[in-house]
Amino acid sequence: MLSQIIEEWPRFATYYNLVFIAKAALTTLALSALGCVVGSLLGLALAVTRLTHGPALLPLRLLAIGFTELFRRVPFLVTLMLCFFAFQATGADVPLFVVAAVTVTLIAGAFLGEIVRGGLNAVHRNQWEAAAAMNFSLTETIRYVALPQAWRLILPPAFGFFVMFIKDTALASQIGVVELTFVGKVLNNKGFSAALSFGAILIVYFAISYPLARFGARLEARLASPRHRGA
Amino acid sequence: MHHLDIAGLDAHYGKMPVLSGIDLTVGRGDIIGLIGPSGSGKSTILRVLMGLLPPSGGTVKLDDEPVNHADRAALRRLRDRIAIVFQQYNLFQNMTVLENVTIAPVKIKKRPRAEVEAEARALLAKVGLGDKLARYPDELSGGQQQRVAIARALALKPEILLLDEVTAALDPELVSEVLDTIRVLAREGMTMLIVSHEMAFIREVASKVVFMADGRVVETGSPAQIFDAPQHQRTRDFVSKILRH
Numbered sequence: 001m002l003s004q005i006i007e008e009w010p011r012f013a014t015y016y017n018l019v020f021i022a023k024a025a026l027t028t029l030a031l032s033a034l035g036c037v038v039g040s041l042l043g044l045a046l047a048v049t050r051l052t053h054g055p056a057l058l059p060l061r062l063l064a065i066g067f068t069e070l071f072r073r074v075p076f077l078v079t080l081m082l083c084f085f086a087f088q089a090t091g092a093d094v095p096l097f098v099v100a101a102v103t104v105t106l107i108a109g110a111f112l113g114e115i116v117r118g119g120l121n122a123v124h125r126n127q128w129e130a131a132a133a134m135n136f137s138l139t140e141t142i143r144y145v146a147l148p149q150a151w152r153l154i155l156p157p158a159f160g161f162f163v164m165f166i167k168d169t170a171l172a173s174q175i176g177v178v179e180l181t182f183v184g185k186v187l188n189n190k191g192f193s194a195a196l197s198f199g200a201i202l203i204v205y206f207a208i209s210y211p212l213a214r215f216g217a218r219l220e221a222r223l224a225s226p227r228h229r230g231a
Numbered sequence: 232m233h234h235l236d237i238a239g240l241d242a243h244y245g246k247m248p249v250l251s252g253i254d255l256t257v258g259r260g261d262i263i264g265l266i267g268p269s270g271s272g273k274s275t276i277l278r279v280l281m282g283l284l285p286p287s288g289g290t291v292k293l294d295d296e297p298v299n300h301a302d303r304a305a306l307r308r309l310r311d312r313i314a315i316v317f318q319q320y321n322l323f324q325n326m327t328v329l330e331n332v333t334i335a336p337v338k339i340k341k342r343p344r345a346e347v348e349a350e351a352r353a354l355l356a357k358v359g360l361g362d363k364l365a366r367y368p369d370e371l372s373g374g375q376q377q378r379v380a381i382a383r384a385l386a387l388k389p390e391i392l393l394l395d396e397v398t399a400a401l402d403p404e405l406v407s408e409v410l411d412t413i414r415v416l417a418r419e420g421m422t423m424l425i426v427s428h429e430m431a432f433i434r435e436v437a438s439k440v441v442f443m444a445d446g447r448v449v450e451t452g453s454p455a456q457i458f459d460a461p462q463h464q465r466t467r468d469f470v471s472k473i474l475r476h
């Protein structure tokens with residue numbers, strides 16, 4: 001196998017192919033980053049919505065619950081197809097990348113929403129009561145009291161999710177977004193061996209997710225020490 | 232005009248009744264001592280007054296104005312005027328002692344930080360914690376946390392102060408310090424409701440004592456009446472039992 005790869009290498013490592021892979025890597029990175037960043041914000045919004053009280057916001061709460069439950073239960077591929085056809089139905093000429101980006105954001109939002117909610121729920125009831133007694137609004141309580149205490153519960157599963165999520169963006173290849181997995185298939189179809197095509201892709205995936213995992217581990221260690229409470 | 236007027240107040244935790252028909256009037260500058268066995272509903276009254284537990288019946292009037300517990304704006308106004316020191320202190324675990332005291336005046340009441348911090352330092356020094364400003368609650372003893380909670384409540388400059396078991400974790404010297412502070416505050420016109428198991432303390436500071444049992448007010452009177460000449464058997468039993476300790 002190794003000899004075969006060495007034999008293929010000169011043909012494989014052309015400028016054209018390397019740019020092809022690099023661009024795909026950027027697409028995967030962009031999808032992952034959008035999913036993680038926008039998804040985190042969406043997840044936070046969902047978690048906060050579910051913490052509201054009173055009848056006025058009940059419709060919003062139900063919407064948040066429905067959203068979370070739906071996108072956590074439906075297979076990723078189905079969500080992708082739903083988005084794909086939903087955009088198509090509007091008749092607008094939306095780039096495939098946007099369809100994929102919206103899909104990953106919805107999915108990430110639903111999962112991260114549950115992670116954030118779990119963290120906030122673990123903050124002791126007496127902290128919420130003290131804040132309420134001093135006229136903190138819900139958002140002020142979350143910002144000043146609950147989130148700073150919940151970070152260390154939220155970050156480990158959130159980073160676990162991020163790392164897992166990078167490979168889930170491969171799904172976008174199903175609707176023809178030229179990201180890493182798509183490029184692996186294309187190279188393989190061009191006649192390069194699966195070992196080389198997908199081996200190269202694997203290395204790039206690793207290069208993206210490993211630093212993220214390391215960063216997550218460092219952040220966790222930092223937050224776990226009592227001197228950094230992130231107030 | 233009463234500062235606080237509680238009439239026929241009922242409260243439930245789920246389906247379980249915790250307060251039944253509580254009547255209590257509190258004048259401006261009064262110090263009410265709330266006593267009674269564990270589980271009689273003392274903390275619950277304070278929680279209702281703070282708007283943390285909506286009553287299921289009855290009324291609470293503040294300066295003759297009924298408080299609508301379903302109205303957020305009304306609750307905000309209520310909480311602007313009443314502060315509480317919780318039985319479990321409830322200090323913010325992610326903040327230092329100083330931050331615990333300054334956060335609400337600065338972030339919620341939007342007062343200038345420098346002014347608030349100066350006041351907070353003075354308050355903390357007064358309760359003997361001037362050297363612990365940068366500590367976190369979990370690095371403090373129970374009594375120290377309690378004093379931070381007192382400073383935090385006072386920094387809000389409330390008209391009415393609710394104190395739940397405020398002497399329970401304090402050693403005797405500190406009790407007398409807190410007692411002095413409370414007397415000074417009372418002289419300045421602050422109204423206080425104090426829950427305590429410390430009968431000597433209640434006897435000394437309270438202008439009126441309320442004895443509760445099973446979510447009801449059994450007897451109300453001056454400290455002398457309640458401690459020396461209780462009218463009800465429940466009160467007599469409680470007072471004699473607790474005074475013997």
Ligand SMILES: Nc1ncnc2c1ncn2[C@@H]1O[C@H](COP(=O)(O)OP(=O)(O)OP(=O)(O)O)[C@@H](O)[C@H]1O
Nearest residue numbers: 244245249267268269270271272273274275276318
């Ligand atoms: N969060 C809660 N959920 C359900 N029941 C509660 C809750 N808090 C208190 N109770 C119940 O309500 C009743 C009154 O409790 P409360 O805390 O007001 O008593 P207390 O007089 O303050 O007692 P203590 O002297 O022990 O502090 C008790 O029977 C208690 O078990």
Ligand SMILES: [Mg+2]
Nearest residue numbers: 273274318395
């Ligand atoms: Mg209590």
